[in-house]
Amino acid sequence: MSRKSFTAALTLYRSRTLTLEQAASHSGVSPSQFESALRSRGVPVREQPTRSPADAAE
Known part of the structure; x- marks a missing residue:
């Protein structure tokens, strides 16, 4: 992980x-x-929403 790419990803x-x-x-x-x-x-760290099988079909 490069510092620059991590910093950008962290900001986003x-x-x-x-x-x-x-x-x-x-x-x-x-x-x-x-x-x-x-x-x-x-x-x-934000909780990631769980996707139901119905959501995956969309």
């Missing part, structure tokens, strides 16, 4: 422009790694 995550998964992808790491990086920096 905090502004609610990106989801955790999108921000992780932008940073080039897994969602769990991005979440760990957020927590280590004291950034609150």
Whole structure:
């Protein structure tokens, strides 16, 4: 994870422009790694909405 890509992803995550998964992808790491990086920096991790099978069909 480069510092520049993480900083950009963090900014977009905090502004609610990106989801955790999108921000992780932008940073080039897994969602769990991005979440760990957020927590280590004291950034609150938003709850991700759960999708029902009906939502996936849309």
